[in-house]
Amino acid sequence: MNVDSIRDGIVIDHISAGSAMKLYHLLGLDSLDVPVAMIINAVSAKRGRKDIIKIDADIPVDLDVIGYVDPGATVNIIREGRLQEKKQIGMPETLVNVLRCKNPRCISSCEQELDQIFRLSDRASKEYRCVWCETRAADL
Amino acid sequence: MNQRSIIDVPDLSPDEINSLMDTAEDIISHPDAYADACHRKKLATLFFEPSTRTRLSFEAAMYELGGNVISVTDALSSSAAKGESVADTVKTVSCYADIIAMRHPKEGAAAVAARNASVPVINAGDGGHCHPTQTLADLLTIRREKGRLNNLTIGLCGDLKFGRTVHSLINAMSRYDGLKFVLVSPEELKLPSYVKNEALKSRNVAYEQTTDLMEVIGSLDILYMTRVQRERFFNEEDYLRLRDSYILTPEKLKHAREDLSVMHPLPRVNEISVAVDEDPRACYFKQVLNGKYMRMALMLMLLGLKRKEDC
Structure with a gap:
């Protein structure tokens, strides 16, 4: 399955399989007027299966929410089609x-x-x- | 929070608790030295839930320290009934009083008060959550009755699920060495697992659980009875079914040690027979008195006041 790359936005990767929908709601993505792609049960070399959320807009996301749902997830900031920053998320205090x-x-x-x-x-x-x-x- | 407040017992270090107990003992021995310690100070007692004992204890404590008291005793006539927030209430009361003692039916209300008041707040009970001054009274009672806070077998009997005094006492006592807790309750009112995990298992404190008081009564140094509280139940049927689970009588006490101390946070409903009051092992009214002395000591500490040296 192919999902187009994003130019300016955020990719939340390495989400535990099955957790993307919970994250989608907790991040309030359902109430934003921006394109969001969710990939459920993608093949992962590290984890076997994983979920991915791609947000095609430069919006702030609450890293604490991501850390709470899945501290192993990573957040990739994309600018002009390139990876600008990769953040490892831990459990928030x-x-x-x-x-x-x-x-x-x-x-x-x-x-x-x-x-x-x-x-x-x-x-x-x-x-x-x-x-x-x-x-x-x-x-x- | 602009001033130090006491929401729960762990807000105090073991050294501070010892110091408070020393002050309480000194007040008992030298009341004149404290008679004017709080001169021109005002305590506000904000009680948004019915209470006789705790409110009177705080008020008596402040009067005995030479201070004054302003009071909200009836939630129905207070601003809270009009929908005022706890935050706004304590900000307002901070303008009138030097220290606040607050009881509120909602859990966490005292923490909200402490964050918003500009004077010290003492939690006088926030729902089923914390009641630290009761625990301070219990600690002083145990120290005065037993001469120590370590190497004791402490039986806790009754409602161990909703009983905030029990949770708080276990948390406070588990800091001391050589203790064993004997938890006596019906299955439905057993001590919550998080209290067991945090206060007992994580600190390697010995404990056993049973439903049979008579099986263990002979092994106890202290028997702490509790009331099954109607206000903690959503279901009246459950309350009525469990209310009379354990009733301490003189006959049952015949199987206990001669040096047992029977404690109860009061008020009792019927879980201790009135005939037990005559038994020298009954300590629950001493607990009430000790509570007043510990509240005096606590208010002095939070207000930064000391005794008169020449008494």
């Missing part, structure tokens, strides 16, 4: 307004304009907790 705490007893459920902040509490198990009520993101 905090996530601001990426996830919503669904604990109905959490202050973030009612406090005006309070940021939804999650902090990495256990790197080994990729566990994030709400900084306000300490509810695990995995529990949400």
Whole structure:
């Protein structure tokens, strides 16, 4: 399958197979009026299978979101058809307004304009907790 | 956050906790030396959830330090009922008071208050999340009753799932050596795994879990009873089914050690028989008094105030 190269934009590569759609929604790409190509289950020499997202526009992307969904993903910045920068993404220490705490007893459920902040509490198990009520993101 | 606040016990180092307990003991021994320590200082007690004991304890503590108290005691008549945010409330109250003690039904409300207040905030309970001054009262009680905070077998009985005082006490006590926790609860109210992992397993603290209090009561130095709290349940049927799981009676205490200390954060509903109050091993009303002294010590620390030296 062929997808055209992009001239100015972003390629999110080495996404774990099956995670691209989650990333697409969390990055808010569904609400942007820009061309986006998603390649699902592409063959990968390193991982066997992977997903790729190509964004044909020079827009800011939240690297923390990418790191949360898949810390092994890479972000390639393309300018004039050439690779200008390649970023390795790790797990972010905090996530601001990426996830919503669904604990109905959490202050973030009612406090005006309070940021939804999650902090990495256990790197080994990729566990994030709400900084306000300490509810695990995995529990949400 | 412009001032130091106390949201949870880990906000205090072990040395600071020891220092607070030393101050509390000094207040007990030399009350006159502290009678004017908070002269011209104002405590604001903001209680957006019903509380008798904790609010009165904070207010009594401030009065005994020679300070004054301004209070919001009824959420229905407060600005919160009109939809004011916690942030705006504490920014406003910071203009009137030198220190704030706040109870709120929402978890994390105290952290929001601490970020926005320009005076120290003490968390007096944020939903089922944290209640650090109760834990400080518990620590002082254990130290005064046992003379130490290490090498103890501590039984925790009742609602270990929603009981914030239990989680906080386990977290605070697990810093000390030679402890063993005995967790007694019905299956539905067992200690959450994240508390076990963070406070016990990661620190190699010994513990056992059981549903049978009588099986373990004879091995305990401390028995910490808890109430099954109606307000933590979404389902009334579950609450009624589990409410009476464990009731401590004089008959059950016959199987316990002579030097056992029975503790309870209060209020009790019926989990400790009134007849137990006469038993010298009952410490729960001493806990109440110790709570006032620890709140006095904590307010002094946060306000940077000291005792009068010549008393």
